[in-house]
Amino acid sequence: xxxCMTVNETTVVLSSIDVDKCLVYSLDSGxxxxxxxxxxxxxxxxxxxNHDLQKACAAFSADGTLFAYNxxxxxxxxxxxxxxxxxxxxxxxxxxxxxxxFTPKTNVxxxxxxxxxxxxxxxxxIRILGHSSMILDIxxxxxxKYIVTCDNDEKVxxxxxxxxxxxxxxxxxxxxxxxxxxxxxxxxLSGSGDNTLRLWDFNKGDLLDKLSLxxxxxxxxxxxxxxxxxxxDSRDVHIIKTExxxxxxxxxxxxxxxxxxxxxxxxxYGNQLWILTVNSVYKYTIDASNEIVLRIQDAEMxxxxxxxxxxxxxFVCLEKTNLMIFLFNKMIDKRKRIEQYQQNSSTPVLxxxxxxxx
Amino acid sequence: xxxxKRPLNEDETExxxxxxxxxxxxxxxxxxxxxxxxxxxxxSCPEAYDWSTLYPDITNEKSxxxxxRVEMLDIGCGYGGLLVTLSPMFMDSMILGxxxxxxxSQYVIERIKALRANQPNCYDNIACIRTNAIKYLPNFFxxxxxxxxxxxxxxxxxxxxxxxxxxxxxxxxxxxxxxLAEEALVYTVTDVKDLHEWMVKHFSEHGLFKRVExxxxxxxxxxxxxxxxxxEGKKVTRNNGDKFLAxxxxxxxxxx
Numbered sequence: 001x002x003x004c005m006t007v008n009e010t011t012v013v014l015s016s017i018d019v020d021k022c023l024v025y026s027l028d029s030g031x032x033x034x035x036x037x038x039x040x041x042x043x044x045x046x047x048x049x050n051h052d053l054q055k056a057c058a059a060f061s062a063d064g065t066l067f068a069y070n071x072x073x074x075x076x077x078x079x080x081x082x083x084x085x086x087x088x089x090x091x092x093x094x095x096x097x098x099x100x101x102f103t104p105k106t107n108v109x110x111x112x113x114x115x116x117x118x119x120x121x122x123x124x125x126i127r128i129l130g131h132s133s134m135i136l137d138i139x140x141x142x143x144x145k146y147i148v149t150c151d152n153d154e155k156v157x158x159x160x161x162x163x164x165x166x167x168x169x170x171x172x173x174x175x176x177x178x179x180x181x182x183x184x185x186x187x188x189l190s191g192s193g194d195n196t197l198r199l200w201d202f203n204k205g206d207l208l209d210k211l212s213l214x215x216x217x218x219x220x221x222x223x224x225x226x227x228x229x230x231x232x233d234s235r236d237v238h239i240i241k242t243e244x245x246x247x248x249x250x251x252x253x254x255x256x257x258x259x260x261x262x263x264x265x266x267x268x269y270g271n272q273l274w275i276l277t278v279n280s281v282y283k284y285t286i287d288a289s290n291e292i293v294l295r296i297q298d299a300e301m302x303x304x305x306x307x308x309x310x311x312x313x314x315f316v317c318l319e320k321t322n323l324m325i326f327l328f329n330k331m332i333d334k335r336k337r338i339e340q341y342q343q344n345s346s347t348p349v350l351x352x353x354x355x356x357x358x
Numbered sequence: 359x360x361x362x363k364r365p366l367n368e369d370e371t372e373x374x375x376x377x378x379x380x381x382x383x384x385x386x387x388x389x390x391x392x393x394x395x396x397x398x399x400x401x402s403c404p405e406a407y408d409w410s411t412l413y414p415d416i417t418n419e420k421s422x423x424x425x426x427r428v429e430m431l432d433i434g435c436g437y438g439g440l441l442v443t444l445s446p447m448f449m450d451s452m453i454l455g456x457x458x459x460x461x462x463s464q465y466v467i468e469r470i471k472a473l474r475a476n477q478p479n480c481y482d483n484i485a486c487i488r489t490n491a492i493k494y495l496p497n498f499f500x501x502x503x504x505x506x507x508x509x510x511x512x513x514x515x516x517x518x519x520x521x522x523x524x525x526x527x528x529x530x531x532x533x534x535x536x537x538l539a540e541e542a543l544v545y546t547v548t549d550v551k552d553l554h555e556w557m558v559k560h561f562s563e564h565g566l567f568k569r570v571e572x573x574x575x576x577x578x579x580x581x582x583x584x585x586x587x588x589x590e591g592k593k594v595t596r597n598n599g600d601k602f603l604a605x606x607x608x609x610x611x612x613x614x
């Protein structure tokens with residue numbers, strides 16, 4: 001994903017790795033500021049990086065006062081004060097970031113990277129935990145006692161926070177990269193390239209339910225105790241919730257919204273769901289108790305969304321730097337190899353293939 | 359010059375009949391990249407694995423290992439010397455060797471097959487799979503399942519740039535701690551002092567392990583076997599090399 005969108009009360013931020021822009025749009029004044037222009041002379045002199053796989057990530061702190069994102073060049077974590085949009089600090093990362101989150105209470109920035117490490121950036125960076133492959137998503141529980149991470153190796157992991165070396169559970173079962181996770185009450189919801197959403201018991205680590213959406217899942221985001229699901233190379237966004245049926249917790253798809261173009265990213269602020277497509281931005285509000293998903297298209301908002309859409313159109317999207325395309329292709333290649341193996345399979349001992357279904 | 363064949367003595371005749379696999383056909387370069395994506399056969403979760411293909415006796419009600427699960431792990435089991443040594447010592451425990459090199463793991467699999475065929479009701483509690491322990495331990499084992507874990511003569515990966523390939527590092531130790539039960543033991547032996555110090559440092563600093571003092575190891579029947587049972591161990595002895603042993607215990611998280 002070389003695009004990302006992040007929203008707080010008064011601002012929408014659109015960041016693109018490929019064109020190296022991070023545009024801050026003020027919903028009050030309508031002003032636009034490109035943060036990447038303000039990273040200093042030294043930054044400008046670095047040549048643009050359009051060969052590494054990168055993922056645009058950005059986050060607001062829970063109180064909205066801080067903003068952090070990763071610009072295109074130099075493995076930086078750029079931290080901004082949102083009251084007057086001034087640069088607080090540029091921190092150097094060991095590897096390219098794949099995910100940035102803030103801890104919900106203490107406003108510490110937590111970054112996952114391509115090597116599989118997760119660092120917390122307090123005074124000095126502290127390594128919280130490590131996976132044996134790329135981190136794809138991070139969630140921290142509201143009480144800041146647990147951190148949930150998922151990776152390119154089909155794993156969802158719950159660890160203690162800040163002592164992430166102590167693993168509470170591995171939630172095993174996905175059969176491709178796990179692209180997104182979110183926390184819903186006492187559950188972990190995970191979405192994967194294997195097309196399935198899975199619901200796990202946070203306290204016991206058991207699988208409660210799974211739901212196939214027939215397309216690889218690209219991201220999962222919590223909104224009002226429900227979740228919005230973005231799919232790989234798709235125009236659809238699914239809204240799902242958890243439901244107790246005959247004493248068992250299940251995943252229920254309550255609505256599918258289809259857009260004119262492919263969806264690039266989702267952002268949530270409170271009950272607002274923002275959707276970024278190839279050439280537009282949409283805003284919805286969600287009323288969880290009545291399961292109502294409402295599109296906001298009053299005159300004032302329509303004007304703002306148009307301005308945002310025009311900003312998006314200036315972005316380009318390179319395929320070779322797109323991490324999600326890379327992961328998808330890798331998964332398809334692996335499946336092909338397995339099929340080949342199975343066709344010319346020799347003795348069972350020699351077969352080194354991964355089982356597709358168990 | 360042609361060698362003159364002498365008649366085989368009783369012991370040797372028996373050996374030939376067993377038709378054990380010969381190591382010379384299963385040699386492979388000692389180093390393997392554990393981070394690269396090889397294609398392995400692994401279950402998506404522990405429940406999805408059919409252990410009876412490796413341990414047929416697991417379904418036999420009369421067997422010592424009926425309905426049990428793997429409790430001991432030899433990571434990087436090489437040619438399987440330790441597995442074969444431990445098998446009669448722990449008749450009631452299932453012991454699994456994990457080896458990343460294709461040919462070497464095939465050798466162990468063939469060896470166990472031959473041993474079982476020739477000595478019925480023995481060696482039913484050991485097996486070997488080709489897998490990458492750095493990536494797939496949680497695919498095979500549940501939390502706290504393992505009671506003993508062995509790392510005998512792991513690849514030292516001398517170059518600094520290859521240190522991340524070492525089987526003991528911060529990342530892997532957390533996974534080992536996850537599959538290990540509290541008070542479970544981890545045995546490490548190496549002939550490389552630098553690697554020994556590296557392992558002791560990482561285990562000691564991790565927080566979920568504590569070193570077992572040498573005095574407390576005296577009663578442990580496993581310890582003596584560690585030095586000589588593996589092929590690598592015998593080689594070091596032949597060359598009069600040093601051997602460094604360190605044993606660690608999985609402890610409760612002191613902060614919880």
